[in-house]
Amino acid sequence: xxTQRGDSPDTDSRSDSAAQDTxxxxxxxxxxxxATDVRGEAGQSRWAQLPYAVVLAGMVGGLALMxxxxxxxKAGTVTVASALLVAAAARLVLPERRAxxxxxxxxxxxxxxxxxLGTCLMLTALLLPSPS
Numbered sequence: 001x002x003t004q005r006g007d008s009p010d011t012d013s014r015s016d017s018a019a020q021d022t023x024x025x026x027x028x029x030x031x032x033x034x035a036t037d038v039r040g041e042a043g044q045s046r047w048a049q050l051p052y053a054v055v056l057a058g059m060v061g062g063l064a065l066m067x068x069x070x071x072x073x074k075a076g077t078v079t080v081a082s083a084l085l086v087a088a089a090a091r092l093v094l095p096e097r098r099a100x101x102x103x104x105x106x107x108x109x110x111x112x113x114x115x116x117l118g119t120c121l122m123l124t125a126l127l128l129p130s131p132s
Contacts, residue, residue, distance in 0.1 A: 051090040052101040058083030070131050077125035084118030 062079030065072045091102045091110045104110060 048098055048100040051087075051094060051099060055083050055087040055090070055102070058086065074125050074128055074130060077121055077128070081118045081121035081125055084114050084121065088114035088118060 059080055062076045062081075062083060064076070065079055066076030068076075087102055088111050091099055091107065091114060094102075096103050096107075102110065105113075
């Protein structure tokens with residue numbers, strides 16, 4: 001049977017210290033900082049995803065160009081390659097907290113993969129013969 005805190009431990013099935021250890025009904029400790037000063041990641045993460053959104057828009061634009069027809073494949077491939085190279089530059093220049101979803105591994109690995117893909121696609125697009 002549950003009792004109030006003021007009751008004696010003889011009638012209570014749990015002691016007060018056991019109830020406090022479970023964390024039920026306790027207020028989280030903010031380390032002495034008032035709750036109004038604690039900032040969440042929500043305000044920062046919205047702007048942190050801006051580089052990813054720009055790269056994603058470039059990729060979608062390039063794929064849309066390719067979808068339009070065979071005459072637009074070269075322009076679409078150049079657009080996708082450019083978006084990958086922009087992603088590599090953004091990942092190289094921006095700190096991790098501002099790069100958003102462009103961060104998946106270490107900086108050097110991310111940049112090398114994006115530059116490799118972007119360069120290969122750009123060379124493929126430039127070496128493709130133009131449809132007549």
